Amino acid sequence: MNDGTPTPWHLTPPTFQEIEEAARRIRGVLVETPLLESECLNARLGGRLLVKAEGLQRTGSFKARGAWNRLSLLSSEERSHGVVAFSSGNHAQAVAWAGQRLGIGTVVIAMPSDAPAAKIERTRGWGAEVVLYDRATEDREALGRRLAAERGLILVPPYDDRRVIAGAATLGLEVTQQAKAMGAVPDALVVCCAGGGLTAGCALALETLTPTTRVFAAEPEGFDDTARSLAAGMRLGNAPGATSICDAVQAPMPGILTFSINAPRLGGGLVVSDTEALQAMRVAFEEFRLVVEPGAAVAFAAALCGRLPVANRIVAVVLTGANVDPGMYQRALSTIT
Amino acid sequence: MNDGTPTPWHLTPPTFQEIEEAARRIRGVLVETPLLESECLNARLGGRLLVKAEGLQRTGSFKARGAWNRLSLLSSEERSHGVVAFSSGNHAQAVAWAGQRLGIGTVVIAMPSDAPAAKIERTRGWGAEVVLYDRATEDREALGRRLAAERGLILVPPYDDRRVIAGAATLGLEVTQQAKAMGAVPDALVVCCAGGGLTAGCALALETLTPTTRVFAAEPEGFDDTARSLAAGMRLGNAPGATSICDAVQAPMPGILTFSINAPRLGGGLVVSDTEALQAMRVAFEEFRLVVEPGAAVAFAAALCGRLPVANRIVAVVLTGANVDPGMYQRALSTIT
Known part of the structure; x- marks a missing residue:
């Protein structure tokens, strides 16, 4: 800065x-x-x-408050591209939920492979595509940025936005x-x-x-x-x-x-x-x-x-x-x- | 009827x-x-x-809804007499709480002697006088009416009012x-x-x-x-x-x-x-x-x-x-x- x-x-x-x-x-x-x-x-x-x-x-x-506000502010073109977020827990579920409610077709969530099965299942339940990563060897922010770049998705940060x-x-x-x-x-x-x-x-x-x-x-x-x-x-x-x-x-x-x-x-x-x-x-x-x-x-x-x-x-x-x-x-x- | x-x-x-x-x-x-x-x-x-x-x-x-409404409708003279209720649980706590919040000096609750200790303690915590009775041998409604008559208290029924x-x-x-x-x-x-x-x-x-x-x-x-x-x-x-x-x-x-x-x-x-x-x-x-x-x-x-x-x-x-x-x-x- x-x-x-x-x-x-x-x-x-x-x-x-x-x-x-x-x-x-x-x-x-x-x-x-x-x-x-x-x-x-x-x-x-x-x-x-x-x-x-x-x-x-x-x-x-x-987390539903920030996710809903951010996703509501996407343009219809951005919505058609889809969103990506990384989170092991509450932000993941919030973005998946808000994405489904807003009819955003592609919602990708990067979650650590050792996240609780129930949280992964629930995130998938809201229609999100879950990409698992190894917490010990992979950088989740870099993964999020890479997914965004490769697939043209909007990255939804957990707090710095x-x-x-x-x-x-x-x-x-x-x-x-x-x-x-x-x-x-x-x-x-x-x-x-x-x-x-x-x-x-x-x-x-x-x-x-x-x-x-x-x-x-x-x-x-x-x-x-x-x-x-x-x-x-x-x-x-x-x-x-x-x-x-x-x-x-x-x-x-x-x-x-x-x-x-x-x-x-x-x-x-x-x-x-x-x-x-x-x-x-x-x-x-x-x-x-x-x-x-x-x-x-x-x-x-x-x-x-x-x-x-x-x-x-x-x-x-x-x-x-x-x-x-x-x-x-x-x-x-x-x-x- | x-x-x-x-x-x-x-x-x-x-x-x-x-x-x-x-x-x-x-x-x-x-x-x-x-x-x-x-x-x-x-x-x-x-x-x-x-x-x-x-x-x-x-x-x-x-139960707090009915208790609050009933006790709020007492005249100041009735409030000075006090209230009585019988209940083993939720109505007891609601009347005790409402009585305390409304500054009613005398709140008597007839509770069975085998009621959970925590519920008795909590009812007392809201300033109520708890009168214990034997569930097997005593009629709680009759006890409530008797307490009301003897001590000039207003009876607050749990539902028929x-x-x-x-x-x-x-x-x-x-x-x-x-x-x-x-x-x-x-x-x-x-x-x-x-x-x-x-x-x-x-x-x-x-x-x-x-x-x-x-x-x-x-x-x-x-x-x-x-x-x-x-x-x-x-x-x-x-x-x-x-x-x-x-x-x-x-x-x-x-x-x-x-x-x-x-x-x-x-x-x-x-x-x-x-x-x-x-x-x-x-x-x-x-x-x-x-x-x-x-x-x-x-x-x-x-x-x-x-x-x-x-x-x-x-x-x-x-x-x-x-x-x-x-x-x-x-x-x-x-x-x-």
Whole structure:
């Protein structure tokens, strides 16, 4: 970005108007997921905790927002060419679903060969062509670009795209409106963060709507690249070899566009352990009767564990997705809290 | 009713206007729970299945609607006296919660001594005084009336009250509006049925809003009193000694008011087994990532098992609650579908 060449348009932040347009675009197609609170939990925390139940979204995660907005904006000629995306999980399903709903004939998704069989099956179920690659030896971004070039497909990035971010930002818009209807202006919003697209979208939406709300990124231990990058003021990657059950929030490093949005706007990064994520999944079941996947529980966990104080404040957290297999979910329900 | 004495006002059906007033009363306090659908499931069933995720309601069930509406309608003098209700589960929690939210000083709930500890604890957590009784030797209705008389409390019945039914009916209002926003007018609505209050409320609401929608009651085997009563044209009780894991839908027989509303309006009763309810809980997890309790899964189960055909039609089902303990939920997730 600093070599004198202009930043490509898609790598510049969306305007607030684009976010509002995205909100109109998703209406009636996507779910306005509820914003919930529990008096019992509020009493325990000494404040108000609002949770956005985004696991109830189409395809089970917030990714449907960005995918729908991006694919809706394709011209009819682009639609006739088709799209390609790479993802091991939630973005894959979202793009496949949106492609089918919009009648896009060719949707190609590059998925690692060791992705859960159910996720591959579900992506195929939405009519997508799944190209499997070896996670150990192949670069998924390069593969995505190659498929796009060879077959004339439009590449749909998981986060570094202003239209994808504008779609994700509609979640921030909804949280603000729903909180207002509950008589609340959050002091803080905590978002589960991988590449940073949802976090960036929310930061942009709230900057206009409720500038007093501080936005925080939550990550699992070992994949706290955004927390460290925010502290350092530059994009840092994760050390190789880390593992976590939080599969949905494991990006190699913050995105280019997302970090440029997040760096000057976020209140910081919050980091939780896998055990804390599992405990948060159990509390979500007990207090809200909500299914949450491990990676989507890290923002809630950060609030429960006091990484971000709730006492005497209003804190909103996003439960970003719910694509968890029964075995892992049973493990969470057996966790002692 | 046929002995010449006039029917008490509270045992006559609410008007549509009262249902609309109840809807205004709950706004901003209760959750507008989402109406969801799954393309995968629709493809499998060959039609459109819309599910109302009412387990996300305050206190985890639709009972919060009736409790809130009834308690909101108390005069300030009545509020100063306090209220009493009897229930082993969802109605207990709903009345305790609504009483606390409305600042009603005395809320007494008669609960069986063998009710789940967590439900008793939660009811107490909302500030209610819990009076335990022996399910084997005491009559809960008589106990409720006695507590009301002795302590000057207002009795809040679980279903046979026009204000409770008007509150429950707001769910029917919401389903209709949400379906319309999704471009759908349901051919049928299936409601989990115990005393019949929610079923009656929905039947009244839909009669005005979408008279082409047929309403059905779903029940578990052994507690199919409404199905048999509808077929016989008179209120029939369940045979003693039946057991079911569907604890939330076990009324001894249809209510007086609810049956008078349901008998001329319903399309019939649908009956499912405990195993079918468990399978439906697992499908709700897989397709919608929703927690459902066994008794709240019977309407969904009826549609999944073909008790009510979905092919080439639009069928809406209500998942009425989600107050299930982790052990039972893990059992459902281990069920083969």
